[in-house]
Amino acid sequence: MQPKEVIFVDYSLLWLDWKPKRALPAYTKRIAGMPATRQGKAAQRELMAGLKAMGAETMLCGKVADGPSIKLTESLGSGEKITLKRSGDGMELIGSGIALLYGVFHLLRHLALGEDYPEWDSSPAYAIRMLDHWDNADGSIERGYSGRSFFFRDGKPFFSERTRDYVRLLASCGLNACCINNVNVHANALKLLTGSYQRELKRIAVCLGEYGVSLWLSVSFSSPIELGGLETADPLDPRVRQWWKDTCGKLFASIPNLAGFLVKADSEGRPGPHSYGRTQAEGANMLAEAVSPFGGKILWRCFVYNCTQDWRDTKTDRASAQCDHFAPLDGQFRGNVYLQIKNGPVDFQIREPVSPLLGHLEHTASMVEFQIAQEYTGQQKHVCYLLPMFREVLDFHMEHKPEHDTVKENISAVCAVSNTGDDYNWTGHDLAAANLFGFGLLAWDPSADPEEIAREWSILTFGDDPVVTRTVTDILMNSRRVYEKYTVPLGIGWMCVPGNHYGPSPDGYEYDRWGTYHRATHKEIGVERGPDGTGYTEQYSPRLAAMYASAENCPEELLLFFHRLPYDYRMKDGRTLLQRIYDDHFEGYEEAQAMSDAWNELRDKLDPEVYARVQDRFREQLRCAKEWRDVINTWLYRLSLIPDEKGRKIYM
Numbered sequence: 001m002q003p004k005e006v007i008f009v010d011y012s013l014l015w016l017d018w019k020p021k022r023a024l025p026a027y028t029k030r031i032a033g034m035p036a037t038r039q040g041k042a043a044q045r046e047l048m049a050g051l052k053a054m055g056a057e058t059m060l061c062g063k064v065a066d067g068p069s070i071k072l073t074e075s076l077g078s079g080e081k082i083t084l085k086r087s088g089d090g091m092e093l094i095g096s097g098i099a100l101l102y103g104v105f106h107l108l109r110h111l112a113l114g115e116d117y118p119e120w121d122s123s124p125a126y127a128i129r130m131l132d133h134w135d136n137a138d139g140s141i142e143r144g145y146s147g148r149s150f151f152f153r154d155g156k157p158f159f160s161e162r163t164r165d166y167v168r169l170l171a172s173c174g175l176n177a178c179c180i181n182n183v184n185v186h187a188n189a190l191k192l193l194t195g196s197y198q199r200e201l202k203r204i205a206v207c208l209g210e211y212g213v214s215l216w217l218s219v220s221f222s223s224p225i226e227l228g229g230l231e232t233a234d235p236l237d238p239r240v241r242q243w244w245k246d247t248c249g250k251l252f253a254s255i256p257n258l259a260g261f262l263v264k265a266d267s268e269g270r271p272g273p274h275s276y277g278r279t280q281a282e283g284a285n286m287l288a289e290a291v292s293p294f295g296g297k298i299l300w301r302c303f304v305y306n307c308t309q310d311w312r313d314t315k316t317d318r319a320s321a322q323c324d325h326f327a328p329l330d331g332q333f334r335g336n337v338y339l340q341i342k343n344g345p346v347d348f349q350i351r352e353p354v355s356p357l358l359g360h361l362e363h364t365a366s367m368v369e370f371q372i373a374q375e376y377t378g379q380q381k382h383v384c385y386l387l388p389m390f391r392e393v394l395d396f397h398m399e400h401k402p403e404h405d406t407v408k409e410n411i412s413a414v415c416a417v418s419n420t421g422d423d424y425n426w427t428g429h430d431l432a433a434a435n436l437f438g439f440g441l442l443a444w445d446p447s448a449d450p451e452e453i454a455r456e457w458s459i460l461t462f463g464d465d466p467v468v469t470r471t472v473t474d475i476l477m478n479s480r481r482v483y484e485k486y487t488v489p490l491g492i493g494w495m496c497v498p499g500n501h502y503g504p505s506p507d508g509y510e511y512d513r514w515g516t517y518h519r520a521t522h523k524e525i526g527v528e529r530g531p532d533g534t535g536y537t538e539q540y541s542p543r544l545a546a547m548y549a550s551a552e553n554c555p556e557e558l559l560l561f562f563h564r565l566p567y568d569y570r571m572k573d574g575r576t577l578l579q580r581i582y583d584d585h586f587e588g589y590e591e592a593q594a595m596s597d598a599w600n601e602l603r604d605k606l607d608p609e610v611y612a613r614v615q616d617r618f619r620e621q622l623r624c625a626k627e628w629r630d631v632i633n634t635w636l637y638r639l640s641l642i643p644d645e646k647g648r649k650i651y652m
């Protein structure tokens with residue numbers, strides 16, 4: 001007799017690891033309805049498996065059930081809209097196959113949270129809710145902090161059961177698009193466009209499709225040269241246009257569920273239309289035309305700036321670059337181009353103003369790009385829950401129109417740079433999984449409450465002990481402000497170690513080419529961005545421009561983003577600017593200590609391995625927070641020779 005095969009899953013299932021429930025409503029005993037589509041069938045399978053894991057003795061009943069049941073009513077052609085309604089003593093889910101899947105995950109989540117009849121009538125706010133992987137073909141991940149890629153291995157796309165579980169995780173929080181490779185397209189990844197990896201890509205694509213997740217690829221603008229043997233990638237050259245059309249014809253025919261391309265062009269050394277004297281619109285439109293016969297779309301990144309700036313040049317302001325390049329082109333992009341815009345004007349710092357470009361596109365589809373990979377926010381060694389920041393951005397009024405002028409109403413899609421890898425817990429820090437889960441829920445409903453999301457995530461992940469839930473929710477909700485306090489002050493950003501972006505180095509980027517300067521002297525710090533400075537504030541609507549341009553009216557948390565100020569500048573509460581920075585750093589460290597202590601209190605309430613893993617991360621967070629505190633405070637003291645008013649230790 002063959003030994004029975006045992007399958008070991010060497011990773012956690014995160015919030016999909018349904019816990020047994022003491023009491024479940026009677027309707028969980030029966031599933032009625034017979035979905036016909038692949039996604040509908042996946043919904044039924046997930047429902048069955050989820051209920052069983054919660055301890056229900058569920059059976060499939062065919063079209064109708066005898067007694068209270070969960071009825072899956074598949075209605076074709078209704079998009080992603082889902083209705084969950086109480087029907088007698090049971091529940092009925094009505095929607096297309098994919099909508100049923102979203103509905104099933106909603107039902108399971110709410111049963112796990114203890115709600116008996118979670119009625120829901122919902123459509124997602126955006127048709128594209130996406131994760132962008134910066135995974136390289138060799139399996140490494142640019143800005144990856146949780147292991148290696150599970151999409152690529154040994155230079156090729158790679159499929160495993162983990163791919164399926166990842167896609168389940170995405171669908172369970174409402175995400176429906178995934179770009180699997182890095183926007184910096186290196187040698188091996190170029191070949192994704194050719195027939196070389198068709199079989200592997202197809203497997204991934206089919207698996208994604210079963211859970212309603214479309215596949216996207218990052219492509220290099222100069223592929224016609226690198227792969228096609230042409231001497232140019234000029235978007236107006238007929239040979240280049242034909243090459244893209246032919247390549248797309250073959251690719252879309254062989255990869256089902258391929259939705260389009262993500263493109264980083266003319267950005268940080270990547271090739272793009274500017275090399276040929278063409279505009280960003282001409283570049284994007286050429287690709288848009290090539291994918292259009294297949295219903296494809298082009299996501300065109302707006303991260304275009306001069307990254308070879310001379311630090312002596314005090315006129316060029318990196319923050320202005322995106323608007324300078326893209327605002328004048330509004331209306332010139334084809335209908336299947338989406339401009340992908342980072343949430344802030346610079347680069348995913350812990351505090352930036354909202355990118356003004358998000359208010360300038362009246363006639364062009366746009367999407368906001370967040371980063372849940374914690375590149376500048378503690379690299380998944382520090383806890384930093386980013387949902388409150390994302391909500392601030394989405395709720396921000398751009399004030400160019402009398403109404404419907406918030407970012408969430410202006411954009412057509414959302415994406416985030418993924419924070420996942422092949423670590424056991426997917427995200428390095430166990431608490432970083434809240435960013436993944438939360439981003440999905442917020443992408444579905446941009447009005448979702450970050451605190452409620454944190455609470456739900458905690459219960460689904462750690463169980464429903466109220467002390468654990470309160471503690472974890474508090475840690476998450478405080479974490480961004482704490483991180484901000486002990487790292488970079490008042491919106492000035494950067495000051496991190498060049499290259500890897502972890503830990504303090506206040507002058508690290510100061511004489512470099514990346515355009516991220518603080519220009520601190522013994523008297524003052526910051527770059528003036530009002531009309532008498534770089535003029536960046538003028539990119540906002542008049543009221544916002546005036547508000548940001550005045551140090552007095554500028555929101556204090558952004559004061560040093562917009563202004564160059566003396567250390568003795570008086571803050572609203574009467575403290576000097578410098579004292580506020582000293583205080584923030586001392587307090588930030590203490591508050592990080594308090595978060596770590598709070599976690600330690602949960603020792604007896606959590607799985608010992610999870611507890612220890614997170615405790616380890618807190619140890620590193622505290623070490624690093626102390627480093628930030630002492631380096632920044634000492635550096636400022638050495639420049640200014642102004643001591644801390646409270647006489648705390650600063651090093652000489």
Ligand code: GCV
Binds near residue numbers: 264
């Ligand atoms: C993928 C920052 C990061 C880069 C990243 C780039 C981008 O500069 O440090 O690693 O490249 O942003 O968003 O394209």
